Amino acid sequence: MKINTRQLVFMALLIALSFVGAQLKVFGTIAFDSLPAFLGTLLMGPVAGAIIAIIGHLLTALTSGFPMTVPVHLAIGLGMGLIMVATWYTYAFVKKAANEIVGLIVSVIVAAICNGPILLLLCSPLLVPMLTWPGLIAMMFPLALVGGINALIAALVFKALPLSVKNQVSSATSAQASTDYR
Numbered sequence: 001m002k003i004n005t006r007q008l009v010f011m012a013l014l015i016a017l018s019f020v021g022a023q024l025k026v027f028g029t030i031a032f033d034s035l036p037a038f039l040g041t042l043l044m045g046p047v048a049g050a051i052i053a054i055i056g057h058l059l060t061a062l063t064s065g066f067p068m069t070v071p072v073h074l075a076i077g078l079g080m081g082l083i084m085v086a087t088w089y090t091y092a093f094v095k096k097a098a099n100e101i102v103g104l105i106v107s108v109i110v111a112a113i114c115n116g117p118i119l120l121l122l123c124s125p126l127l128v129p130m131l132t133w134p135g136l137i138a139m140m141f142p143l144a145l146v147g148g149i150n151a152l153i154a155a156l157v158f159k160a161l162p163l164s165v166k167n168q169v170s171s172a173t174s175a176q177a178s179t180d181y182r
Helices: 005-022 035-044 046-063 070-097 100-122 124-160 163-169 172-180
Strands: 025-027
Touching (some): 005 046, 035 046, 035 124, 035 163, 046 070, 070 100, 070 124
């Protein structure tokens, strides 16, 4: 992935917005830090989105004092990066098979499912000793809900942006998708 200066600055802006979103906490460390990452994923592709998500989650954890320890938050951050990759490929595949609106809807659903139950289950070896299974299960719905809201708002913003703005910040991956999948 080759990044030009404009894309680098845009990624930095989205990381800064992740920090702002990290201040809007819903349940402990659950916050609106992933909204900019979902938007960055849709605009710039999976690698940029993953970078924004990882840094955004770590900022959220940092502002909460790393309540589940640094290694656990590093693992969750990497999981958030993988969620951006899954969101991107879901969007690109469904957009090609159906259309952009269906692609956005399905990718929001995938993002919510990945952000809640799947990420928690993947991190369960690290989380169960701290939260127990009932605590882990209790976090699934709030995480999926807030992750889905983050992805939904990002999808709405993405859809509302003019094509000229999308073209200015898109990476080679997302630019290829926007021309291939129309």
